[in-house]
Amino acid sequence: MLERIHLEIIYAIEQCGSLTAAAEKLCLTQSALSHTIKKLEQLTGTIIWTREGRSLRLTQTGLYLRDLAKRIVPQMELAEEQMQQYAQGKRGILRIGVECHPCYQWLQKVVNPYLKSWSDVDIDIKQKFNFGGIGALLNYEIDLLVTPDPLWKSRLSFLPVFDYEQVLVVGSSHPLASFNTVSPKQLSQETLITYPVEKERLDIFSLFLTPAGIIPKEHKTLETTEIIFQMVENQRGISAMPLWLVQEYSYKYAVTPVRLGKNGIFKSIYLGTRKDDLTIPYLNAFIEIAKTTNTDSLFPKRSR
Template sequence: MLERIHLAIVQQVDKLGSLTAAAEALHLTQSALSHSVKKLEQQLGTDIWLREGRSLRLTQAGEYLLQVANRVLPQLELAETRIGQYAEGERGSLRIGMECHPCYQWLLKIVSPYLARWPDVDVDVKQKFQFGGIGALFGYEIDLLVTPDPLYKPGLRFTPVFDYEQVLVVSRGHVLANVAYVKPEQLTKEVLITYPVAIDRLDIYTQFLMPAGITPRRQKSIETTDIMLQMVASERGVAALPRWLAEEYAARMPVVPLRLGRTGIAKQIFLGCREADVDIDYLKAFVGIAREPVPARASRARRKEAAR
């Protein structure tokens, strides 16, 4: 009979590369692990690994078991965590994955009122899932995905929660600082500062530069928004950001947000979750708060504080 330990062995051997390392990770003796594998192969009537010198290579049956392990084990771990929380009187935890660098600042505005309204739910933000969140949702590693570019797949649901405009940010002394809107050809001599993301996921390329057949003089990647805007303010380049974020920085730094093209670039932030989870009350509540206008959230927070 296929058991959880068998899936864990297959997963750890694939991850660590040897039976010895897998046995250590699973707190088993190597003989016990080897016995479990041999017994499973006898029950299944097929090999799981083929030996190639000192290394192991999964057979077709082993590859299938690895896929099952990667899908099932995270679900079992999540179930155990949730049941443990219920046993301790906790409501649960909400794990949020980020697929959008500048969305982090937006998310902070949602988390604060959410925690005030749901004191028995913990929130964990996992930024390591940037630009790989669909797999994290299917793998039960996160419960919500924050993304401006939803990838609709069976079993997932995406809800638009926030509208924004993508703009170009330049220094106040830049030659373009006072134009009504920016044209693609005006960026041919510019250093474009972006997040470390593939070009096909950058709106300024896909919706503005590439349709016009234009490329900037040079592209420079920077991980953090603060450093990016410091570079822009120092006239080391220009950057594309959401208008709401650019205006927050413009209030304290010498930078200016400009419309990209005559009509601008309209975008939305989406929250994605698994279809099976859409009716979980504390998850549904987070989506609801995210869709509230900012003044409504602030008003609720002030009333909550006054009642204490």
């Protein structure tokens, strides 16, 4: 009764946002798509969606099928993809999710030696800054997650690959550039520039400002690292970045790192994967290269 095409239709609508776009993705006419779902409704005696103008609203049954489709369709697509790769003599595609902006800067330095060592493996990098990385791992949408914020689940494994310090970055002529450390209160009259991520996931807020009950005078968001550094250099605001990234860009822009609080904010970048996949050779190889890549000059070790 319930067939794969039904789940694919609901999944496509969820991914594409409209009936028309879903029909195009599935190479169906809109009427054929609607007819397929209508037939399922008739067979099951329940309604899957209702129309509200041009929009579709999923019923309780539709919501259940949507959640089911989000779990099953990616796994079926992955299974078919891997079968095709084996049939073509390929090892596979390593799908990597990147859950933070600076992580992408580091990832580029690991990918090149990996591709040279594993010529039969391709890499697909999914860079989503509001990325639900844990869900993507659990739902088989990615194979590896690069994140500074692991969420410990029984099915997942997270391995720290390097430590870093999160620092305040200011223009070299900014008054705060003369300080070795800053307190949250000193940022209350500043314009803070961050990546477009929820405040709860920004260390500058969750680990520094919010516990002290401080909010900056203004909070702006930008997606591009280069633009953020340009804004900071030209006294348009301040930001918070990993120390290694500030040091890398300080040769190009007149910026200065300042420690956040007396003790600083120290974190680690993790590689997360499903425990069941730890036996996959090409995935393990990426983890090993990430661990052994010479990053000392890029990622200074914290003092003990």
